[in-house]
Amino acid sequence: MGDGLVGMVLCAGLGTRLRPLTDLLPKPAVPVGGLPLVRWSLALLRGAGVRRAVVNVHHRAAGMERAARAAAAALGMELEVSAEPVIAGTGGALRQARPLLRGAGAILLLNGDVLFDADLPAAVEAHRRSGALATLLLAPMPPGAPYAAVEADAGLAVRRIAGRPGPGGPGLAPWHFTGYHVLSPRLLDEVPADPFDCDVNRHVYPPLLDGRVRGHVDRGAWSDLGSPAGYLRANLEVLAGAPLRPRPGADPRAGLSPRPEPGVWAGEGVVVEPGAVLRGPLLLGAGTRVEAGAVVGPAAVLGEGCRVGAGAEVREAVAWDGTALAPGERLVGAIAAGALRVPAGG
Secondary structure, X not given: XXXXXXXXXXXXXXXXXXXXXXXXXXXXXXXXXXXXXXXXXXXXXXXXXXXXXXXXXXXXXXXXHHHXXXXXXXXXXXXXXXXOOOOOXXXXXXXXXXXXXXXXXXXXXXEOOEEEOOXXXXXXXXXXXXXXXXXXXXXXXXXXXXXXXXXXXXXXEEEEEOOOOOOOOOOOEEEEEEEEEEEOHHHHHHOXXXXXXXXXXXXXXXXXXXXXXXXXXXXXXXXXXXXXXXXXXXXHHHHOXXXXXXXXXXXXXXXXXXXXXXXXXXXXXXXXXXXXXXXOOEEEOOOOEEOOOOEEOOOEEEOOOOEEOOOOEXXXXXXXXXXXXXXXXXXXXXXXEOOEEEEOOO
């Protein structure tokens, strides 16, 4: 399956909805289950047989590149970085990365800010059978969701995107676009030079809605990490063993050991003082210290080197590496990143 496949993960976005967390890290580098989100994306590609991948970087570019290179190295993948000093958009990202995509038989393009349990081999097979220039991975539209629809006919030929002009036709069904695509290399010839900040759905696909853009339905679990609420929810779903297919190389418990408390996993050097209470599901990163009287869990992910002060309470929460919680502090339904405390909201 991997022959000729090249992956690209879009990692250049500003992450505005996740601020102020994305003032510290670009969104595809934020930890999910203790692993950078880009590690989950690259592991999914690796599981589909992809050995060479590209990421584009713009916002906090150096940190994004470090996270992506570390993830690729851990997965045994070759990684190339397409730097965008001026952000180029989803379509422009393909144009700017074209030299790095040379030689691909097909390109798997993934939005780097979602966690999606996609069956990529099935999508690639559908793409190759159809002969399409682009195949969009679609899912049933979540009830009440604010997402703009991709409209496709009964044969899953895409006829309209986000209500923009297209050929339309009778009997179109609205679908949710997951942000994952399978592309023929020939699609790169359709990316315009102008505008520079080029959106694939606005500037690349609309002229091709004559059958050259198709959909493929994938009903795998999908999480949008765009908001603090979505980010926390994704972490807690992963912690609880959400229905993700096995993803070698992206196991939140790898390197951790089970503790006597049910559902609690801890890294090397974790210290739990007498009188502290741990309740699973709970992950404690290496070097974390939980002081006497603290209650940690259920439903919490603490990164490496965290410190939970005496009498503190932590549940339904995420703490990033190196975060110190003050004695008596209450972190519930929130994210802690260094000095930041970000309520997840609704």
